[in-house]
Amino acid sequence: MSVFVLVSGPFTDGSIWSAVAGRLRESGAEAHPVTLSRRPEADLETHVEELVRLIDSLAPPGESVLVGHDYAIHPVLGAADRRPERVARVVHLDAGMPQDGDTALALVPDPSVHDLLRAEGRPGPVPPPEPTQWQRWGSTEGLSTRQLELLSRQAAPQPPHTLTQPLRLTGAAAAVPTTGILCTAGGTTVELVEALVRTGPPQFRRLADPKVGFFELATGHWPMLSRPDELAEVLLRAAADEGRRLTVSEGESRSLRPFLLDAPERQRVRNGRVDLHLPEADGKTGEARGPWPAVLFVHGGPVPPDLVPAPRDSPFYLGYARCTAGLGAVGAVVEHRLHGITDYARAADDVAEAVELLRADPRVDGQRIALWIFSGAGLLAADWITAPPPWLRCLALTYPILAPLPGWGAVGPRFGPVGALHATDGTPPPLVLTRAGLETPQIAATVREFVTAARETKAPVEIIDVPHGRHGFETDEPTDEARDAVSRAVRTVLAHLERPV
Known part of the structure; x- marks a missing residue:
């Protein structure tokens, strides 16, 4: 024994x-x-x-x-x-x-x-x-x-x-x-x-x-x-060597799969923690025609600091940024430092710094910015809901965690998007929420709580459902449902950027 x-x-x-x-x-x-x-x-x-x-x-x-x-x-x-x-x-x-x-x-x-x-x-x-x-x-x-x-x-x-x-x-x-x-x-x-x-x-x-x-x-x-x-x-x-075993498909890691939409490569500029993917330059002069509106993509987490490839180099975020650039807006990706559940304050500082860097770029229209936040970084949305700046035209959330999960007490009360909806002094920016129908129960519960709070506070939220999608559905085998959801989300965010104040 x-x-x-x-x-x-x-x-x-x-x-x-x-x-x-x-x-x-x-x-x-x-x-x-x-x-x-x-x-x-x-x-x-x-x-x-x-x-x-x-x-x-x-x-x-x-x-x-x-x-x-x-x-x-x-x-x-x-x-x-x-x-x-x-x-x-x-x-x-x-x-x-x-x-x-x-x-x-x-x-x-x-x-x-x-x-x-x-x-x-x-x-x-x-x-x-x-x-x-x-x-x-x-x-x-x-x-x-x-x-x-x-x-x-x-x-x-x-x-x-x-x-x-x-x-x-x-x-x-x-x-x-x-x-x-x-x-x-x-x-x-x-x-x-x-x-x-x-x-x-x-x-x-x-x-x-x-x-x-x-x-x-x-x-x-x-x-x-x-x-x-x-x-x-x-x-x-x-x-006795019992216990449930997990399985993953053989071959290429899902995180390395090509993006589910056609996203041709665009000019890419690296500035510190931020990568900018630019729309096409003028066909005759070859010069930029900006300033353009911009979408800052905030990758999920926590992720290890030595992740390979880094989020901004992965096909996933490259795909989102390139799709955005292909439709006439700057697609930017920030490399923030959310490496553990105690790092949300540091990650929030990284995102705020990235936003200021993006707005200061002469190729970007600093009055037309959207934030697009994924997965575990969803808690970072709280700051932008509580005190939304006038230039933030849209806040997109894709299969986000919107309240600290059980055992995440170290996150602290600041990073609670549900509470932020009730605490905000003004009206939050338009919210675009993409929900995975096959989301894990713990995360799905936070999304339901957020949607209820949005209705109670009359926050402007548009929901894009992916009924057969799991968390990270973009890296599954692509389906028409998934492609349509991503395409609709991108176009909805860009439509908010084009609307007059």
């Missing part, structure tokens, strides 16, 4: 696994709940070394299943990277997928922790949550008031450097089988992961590797307390 090493998230210790460890031992497996060092000077490296020593002490080698919950996936991956030959499987229990160089802080959903650790001076330990504050760290569905109170009583401060020290990986554990256990009350489901594999950056295709399996638990972020029997059963099944 397998040997389970159970490592919990911040503030908690090995006692949180008591019920699960008991069930595993009853099945004949070994279970080793871990309490990581709580010394104030401890850092991520401290915790990695503690796990390596434990793994080295276990026999037989190669049978250990390392279970990392929340923050603990960082030291678990660090230990597996150093002892891959002794690890049978790594289990991500409602945890992220950190890469080399990532810090745990990037995935901390509580914004107050970011403020604390970024304050001037030497940060002290992060205090554990009060009973009513645990929901800042994840869904508390399934936990009673008594359990929340017990969590707080048994919790200890988290050493600050465990959250801020980068994880260092060599890739040695890349061949170790992996299981993801998703707690669906937090909003993450296998369906959502599938959408990420299908439409996201090529790096996510590794989630479709046969060595990667998935399970769902219909509970909140602490299943070892809310569903110990179910969690123990799932861990045993994971050790």
